[in-house]
Amino acid sequence: MLPLMRQLRYPTTPSVLKERLCMLEEHEQLVSLVAELDGVVVGTVFLRQHQTHDMPRPVTRITALVVDEKHRGTGIGKRLLRExxxxxRERGSSQLLVSVAGENNMSSKSFYEYSGFSCMGYRLSKELK
Structure with missing residues (x-):
């Protein structure tokens, strides 16, 4: 899975990635789903379910989705989205959400819109020091 994280430009090491994947196992609201071909991980989607005071039902957020560059356009991303x-749905979420930030992610934005997502609002952030 490390090569996939590097394709997302996530700076990580094998030990840090292993630690974070183990963390997922401890939380019912977090999961990583993977796509394999011939025993090799070629795609993954990380999900987080959450609910706040203003939501009647929880939502599921895609925190990362990546398909190996060699396998893009083959339907793996669509299958990961379906899963x-x-x-x-199985956990009662009312929506599937994703944030796409930056000008370099226009193909990702197009992929999500083609898959039925609607663009609503802006993503804002502030660094905490």
Missing amino acids: AENWG
Whole structure:
């Protein structure tokens, strides 16, 4: 899975990635789903379910989705999205959400819109020091 994280430009090491994946096992609201071909991980989607005071039902957020560059355009991303939807639905989520930030992610934005997502609002952030 490390090569996939590097394709997302997530700076990580094998030990840090292992630690974070183990953390997922401890939380019912977090999961990583993977796509394999011939025993090799070629795609993954990380999900987090949460609910706040203003939501009647929880939502599921995609925190990362990546398909190996060699396998993009083969339907793996669509299948991972379908499994993400199923995971959220099974846990009572009312929506599947994703944030796409930056000008370099226009192909990601197009992929999500093609898959039925609607663009609503802006993503804002502030660094805490």
